[in-house]
Amino acid sequence: SRSIDLAVIPGDGIGQEVVAEGLKVLTAVLPQDVKLETKEYDFGARRYHATGETLTDADLEALKAHDAILLGAIGDPSVPSGVLERGFLLKLRFAFDHHVNLRPSKLLPGVATPLAGDPKIDFVVVREGTEGPYTGNGGTIRKGTEHEVATEVSVNTAFGVERVVRDAFARAQARPRKKLTLVHKNNVLTFAGHLWTNIFNKVAEEYPEVTTEYIHVDAATIYLVTQPERFDVIVTDNLFGDIITDLAAAVSGGIGVAASGNINPSREFPSMFEPVHGSAPDIAGQGKADPTATVLSVALLLRHLGYDAEATRIEDAVSADLAERGGLPARSTSEIGDALAVRVAG
Amino acid sequence: SRSIDLAVIPGDGIGQEVVAEGLKVLTAVLPQDVKLETKEYDFGARRYHATGETLTDADLEALKAHDAILLGAIGDPSVPSGVLERGFLLKLRFAFDHHVNLRPSKLLPGVATPLAGDPKIDFVVVREGTEGPYTGNGGTIRKGTEHEVATEVSVNTAFGVERVVRDAFARAQARPRKKLTLVHKNNVLTFAGHLWTNIFNKVAEEYPEVTTEYIHVDAATIYLVTQPERFDVIVTDNLFGDIITDLAAAVSGGIGVAASGNINPSREFPSMFEPVHGSAPDIAGQGKADPTATVLSVALLLRHLGYDAEATRIEDAVSADLAERGGLPARSTSEIGDALAVRVAG
Ligand SMILES: CC(C)[C@H](C(=O)O)[C@@H](O)C(=O)O
Ligand SMILES: CC(C)[C@H](C(=O)O)[C@@H](O)C(=O)O
Numbered sequence: 001s002r003s004i005d006l007a008v009i010p011g012d013g014i015g016q017e018v019v020a021e022g023l024k025v026l027t028a029v030l031p032q033d034v035k036l037e038t039k040e041y042d043f044g045a046r047r048y049h050a051t052g053e054t055l056t057d058a059d060l061e062a063l064k065a066h067d068a069i070l071l072g073a074i075g076d077p078s079v080p081s082g083v084l085e086r087g088f089l090l091k092l093r094f095a096f097d098h099h100v101n102l103r104p105s106k107l108l109p110g111v112a113t114p115l116a117g118d119p120k121i122d123f124v125v126v127r128e129g130t131e132g133p134y135t136g137n138g139g140t141i142r143k144g145t146e147h148e149v150a151t152e153v154s155v156n157t158a159f160g161v162e163r164v165v166r167d168a169f170a171r172a173q174a175r176p177r178k179k180l181t182l183v184h185k186n187n188v189l190t191f192a193g194h195l196w197t198n199i200f201n202k203v204a205e206e207y208p209e210v211t212t213e214y215i216h217v218d219a220a221t222i223y224l225v226t227q228p229e230r231f232d233v234i235v236t237d238n239l240f241g242d243i244i245t246d247l248a249a250a251v252s253g254g255i256g257v258a259a260s261g262n263i264n265p266s267r268e269f270p271s272m273f274e275p276v277h278g279s280a281p282d283i284a285g286q287g288k289a290d291p292t293a294t295v296l297s298v299a300l301l302l303r304h305l306g307y308d309a310e311a312t313r314i315e316d317a318v319s320a321d322l323a324e325r326g327g328l329p330a331r332s333t334s335e336i337g338d339a340l341a342v343r344v345a346g
Numbered sequence: 347s348r349s350i351d352l353a354v355i356p357g358d359g360i361g362q363e364v365v366a367e368g369l370k371v372l373t374a375v376l377p378q379d380v381k382l383e384t385k386e387y388d389f390g391a392r393r394y395h396a397t398g399e400t401l402t403d404a405d406l407e408a409l410k411a412h413d414a415i416l417l418g419a420i421g422d423p424s425v426p427s428g429v430l431e432r433g434f435l436l437k438l439r440f441a442f443d444h445h446v447n448l449r450p451s452k453l454l455p456g457v458a459t460p461l462a463g464d465p466k467i468d469f470v471v472v473r474e475g476t477e478g479p480y481t482g483n484g485g486t487i488r489k490g491t492e493h494e495v496a497t498e499v500s501v502n503t504a505f506g507v508e509r510v511v512r513d514a515f516a517r518a519q520a521r522p523r524k525k526l527t528l529v530h531k532n533n534v535l536t537f538a539g540h541l542w543t544n545i546f547n548k549v550a551e552e553y554p555e556v557t558t559e560y561i562h563v564d565a566a567t568i569y570l571v572t573q574p575e576r577f578d579v580i581v582t583d584n585l586f587g588d589i590i591t592d593l594a595a596a597v598s599g600g601i602g603v604a605a606s607g608n609i610n611p612s613r614e615f616p617s618m619f620e621p622v623h624g625s626a627p628d629i630a631g632q633g634k635a636d637p638t639a640t641v642l643s644v645a646l647l648l649r650h651l652g653y654d655a656e657a658t659r660i661e662d663a664v665s666a667d668l669a670e671r672g673g674l675p676a677r678s679t680s681e682i683g684d685a686l687a688v689r690v691a692g
Contacts, residue, residue: 075533081532081533081536081539081543082532082533082534082536082539082540085533085534086533086534086536090534113462114461114462114463114571114572115460115461115462115571116459116460116461116462117460117462133479133498133500133534133535134534136536138499138500138535138537138538139537140537140540140541142504144544145504146504146505146508147503147504147505148503148504148541149501149502149503149504150502150503150537150538150540150541151499151500151501151502151537151538152479152499152500152502152535152537152538153484153497153498153499153500154479154484154497154498154499154500155495155497156495156496156497156498157493157494157495157496158488158491158492158493158494158495159492159493162492185585185588186427186428187421187427187428187431187432188428188431188432188436188479188480188585188588189479189484189498190427190428190432190482191484191485191486191496191497191498192484192496192497192498193427193428194428194486194496195486195494195496197427198490217588217589218588218589218591218592218593219592221567221589221590221592221593221596222592222593222595222596222601224593225460225461225571225593225596225597226460226596226600239531239534242531242534242564243563243564243567243589244567245564246564246565246567246568247564247567247568247570247571247593249568250567250568250571250572251571254572255568
């Protein structure tokens with residue numbers, strides 16, 4: 001008999017609320033014969049204030065034992081900027097080698113977009129997750145003086161770039177349009193840019209059916225608002241991916257519906273799935289948060305674990321719910337979760 | 347009697363065409379008593395192919411003698427990516443210490459925006475121009491092998507950050523809304539982020555009338571498409587500024603109308619004014635390019651040199667022309683230039 005052993009990290013703010021709905025939908029969608037085990041972990045601001053800890057070696061050991069991780073949101077204004085991001089979120093991504101950060105953007109029928117006209121948006125960003133300017137390399141000298149110098153080092157390796165580029169080509173090959181766009185800034189960041197471009201062009205030779213293009217990151221932000229239909233699969237560096245996926249989420253319905261997976265394709269370590277949005281302390285605890293992004297992250301989780309039919313059922317339920325949403329009265333977090341649970345079970 | 351001694355760099359592609367119109371409008375707007383001298387310089391792809399040179403020490407010496415520089419566009423697909431960018435554009439910005447990269451975004455009446463609704467857009471980005479990941483620091487080892495490592499180093503100094511932050515506060519103080527937003531990624535790029543944030547907060551104490559806020563660069567791209575009215579003055583790092591100003595241009599009418607100044611406020615070296623757009627080789631030589639961005643860059647140039655009334659005349663002419671544009675038949679590059687020249691002279 002099959003089973004899923006899930007680590008659940010509700011985290012801070014609305015993380016608690018949206019994860020509850022994600023689990024509700026997950027429970028509803030799974031066939032009877034699949035045993036779901038969940039273990040909740042207390043990470044984030046509360047634990048940091050109580051113990052000073054963000055993510056210990058023992059925590060990592062415990063998390064390792066699970067099949068996957070579902071995360072709500074981590075972050076609170078009471079914690080200095082960077083402490084939980086570097087000490088928890090990025091530490092986890094690096095420790096579990098989550099090198100494929102997968103962020104689909106699809107404008108579903110009935111969903112409002114800030115763009116005029118009737119844009120067609122259906123692409124996925126494959127963001128590198130373990131290199132670039134996110135490595136924490138760099139430092140500060142003469143801190144706090146008028147002679148302070150602070151550096152940030154973007155580290156890019158052939159190993160790290162090639163594996164994520166290969167992942168992106170495989171995804172592009174599997175999609176109907178078979179198009180892959182490399183986004184970088186190779187005219188200015190020439191060292192990293194040439195590494196990315198050369199590897200991209202080399203791997204492209206193995207995928208003759210995939211149409212490729214290169215776009216500078218600055219120009220990519222223009223196309224995301226003027227010609228989003230231009231994109232099918234995008235592969236990019238960690239920082240550029242961070243920036244363009246927030247923009248992509250904004251144009252395709254907002255961060256309330258943007259899902260993401262921090263994936264270790266080798267399954268050596270558990271992958272982690274989380275909504276793109278943050279902990280939104282301003283609306284926390286009020287039942288106002290949209291759990292859709294978390295529910296769609298559950299679909300990504302299921303697909304990663306091989307439950308394709310169930311993942312599709314969730315995505316279809318979300319589409320149907322969103323298509324109806326304009327006609328629905330405003331609903332609370334749990335009302336949306338309930339509605340989705342009913343749909344996937346039906 | 348007054349005079350302006352201008353270095354003119356038409357450059358590549360549509361650069362030639364748009365600069366001609368910029369000069370036409372400049373000539374038309376200047377009062378009789380101002381003597382305008384221009385000297386044209388041949389930089390860009392043609393010169394690079396002919397001589398292998400991009401910008402020599404002798405070139406820099408010659409350019410130094412001018413009051414300001416007007417540039418069209420530099421770049422051509424026949425030149426490897428990075429050669430002209432690093433060898434000319436960035437070399438000039440660094441050599442002449444253009445640390446204030448000024449990029450206004452204003453959605454003028456009658457101008458099409460990809461955003462739905464009726465967004466109010468009127469802000470200016472003060473992009474740092476001589477530091478960050480643009481310094482060319484970094485390198486590559488084991489190039490072309492599976493063990494290649496490429497690094498890019500973002501260099502940030504208290505000196506460099508403070509001067510551009512001060513410039514931005516002064517600009518915010520001088521505007522009716524008096525609001526300044528720092529855009530960075532201080533939760534991940536903690537070394538540089540803390541330097542920027544601390545200096546920003548320190549200088550803020552001297553400007554009690556200026557409202558301040560901090561936004562992560564990823565979130566800033568969301569607000570640029572969902573709440574652009576939120577911004578008045580933005581100060582940011584070189585790379586983040588590159589990215590968000592292309593997006594800002596896209597939402598406020600496109601890069602056809604986006605102007606920029608690479609400014610050395612001390613006037614120790616001449617400042618350089620250029621449209622945000624590139625050389626657009628696909629439409630070069632066809633009279634299709636919109637010269638408006640170049641004409642607005644001429645207005646920034648005039649304001650930098652103290653010709654405020656003339657700068658305003660150009661901006662008013664552009665507003666009037668754009669307001670009418672929807673009703674006008676499609677016009678060529680020179681027809682737009684002619685129309686603007688008539689307006690500023692009238
Ligand atoms: C919170 C932060 C560390 C994170 C990132 O920059 O990756 C977030 O913005 C994201 O996109 O998941
Ligand atoms: C061409 C390139 C070097 C330049 C930059 O990155 O600054 C351009 O994108 C710009 O914004 O002026």
